Amino acid sequence: MNPAVRRFAPMCLLALAAARPLPSDPDTRAWWATTAALSDDAMEGRDTGSAGYERAARLVAERFARAGLKPAGDERGYLQRVPMEELRVVRASVSVGGRPLRFLHDIMMNPAPGAPDTLNGALAYRGYCAADALGDVRGKIVICHGTHRPGLPSEVERVATVEAAGAAGLLTIADPGFTVEPPRWPFAYARAVWIAGKPPKSSGPVRFTLNADALAAVIAGSGRDAGRLIAAGAAGQPLPAFDPPKPFHATFRLAQRTISSPNVLGILPGTDPSLAAQTIVLSAHLDGYGPGEPVAGDALYNGTLDDAAYVALLIRVAEQRAGKGFRRPVLFAAFTGEEKGLLGARWFVDHPTVPKPRIAADINLDQLRPIFPLKLLTVHALDDTTLGDDARAVAAAMGVEVQRDPEPERNLLRRADQWPFMQAGIPATAFVFGYRPGSESERIYRQWYRTGYHKPQDDLAQLIDWQAASDFNRFFTTLVTRVADQPASPVWKPASPLRPQTAR
Structure with missing residues (x-):
């Protein structure tokens, strides 16, 4: 990273922040001050396993204690230390x-244990990569359009089909037609992190993500129009199968190391002995x-809204209580490794510091963007547990409507730290700021996903x-x-399709 860039970016940030009015009410000002401390450049973006993350974890622990x-x-x-392994692409030539x-910028590798450091081969464009479209692709690098449309192969299906066909590599075109969550280029880095002892699958084709803008270079000489292929793939229209004439070549230098990164956990004991197991x-x-x-020109991913602001909200709730308990015990959890696969939450659920049968619910904060008025709130698992009823009642008293997830194709429920709890049979929920289609709020939301996420x-x-x-x-x-504080503990609703058979 260019040191001049690192010096310049924080100066601009501080100047812009200083010029903007701060919130007028004391609670919001206190919340934002903690947000600023957690997403300050001194925390270096709080990457899992980094010194900056350790500084942030110590700050959270100190604030929990106070x-x-x-x-x-x-x-x-x-x-709570979480042992991990990291595999990083140190250098790449493609x-x-x-x-x-x-x-x-044009292509990204998804590193996996056992990946080769060199990959050479012929290319095969196979549209959506349905099994009947592949033909003989043994030893080839297969190009697939990464659609999210129902009725077409999913990511899991594409990978399985290409692997079964004996391909050496898979180039998945990041679909620009997936406008609800547009592809993000450039990638910050090419890196995989997993819980120690549980490595990801190491066999199968080497996997890459391809920028749609780079397809023309990849299929040059084929006589095919890359723009038309991208437009057809984005629209879910039929796609051809053909073999681009020029060979693919890639070399990598990978580095693997053992790291650890802590969850930060503090508990506010309950006041009602009859609810101590909830x-x-x-x-x-x-x-x-x-x-x-x-x-x-900015190389530091501060993660202010994702998710420093909502660790700050946990701290603020604890500060407001000032040691005064609710009827039930409340565990405040700042998890690590969410961006690398929900690793901290998964570790906690597998190694709970409170006996798992004594955990009644999880309310998770992530995916929240307070960048337009709060008139509508998406509540994950709204109809699956009684937490949805609680959220509906609280929102109604504030004049806020609630809704089910209007974009299930994004799979947001399974992409944040509430999901490991739900997999363990524990009722959980989370929230996203909602908007009406075609509104100014939607425009702001979509713009943030293009430029901020x-x-x-x-x-x-x-x-x-x-x-x-x-x-x-x-x-x-x-x-x-x-x-x-309410008498009844959160429970699953009997008709929920998410309700595990072992749910309490």
């Missing part, structure tokens, strides 16, 4: 017919991306709707009080 939470980590401390592709978990993820590929521009200088932030924080605080 707020009156009791240690709930390992060995009577606030930290070309087609001698024409280079820019790594992280702990409510409040969670958010502390990790971000850290230093990565520069975007608009998992980018350095998710920092303290971005525009925030302070009233929306305040409204959600109030919603969350009220919901926590209701769930932690």
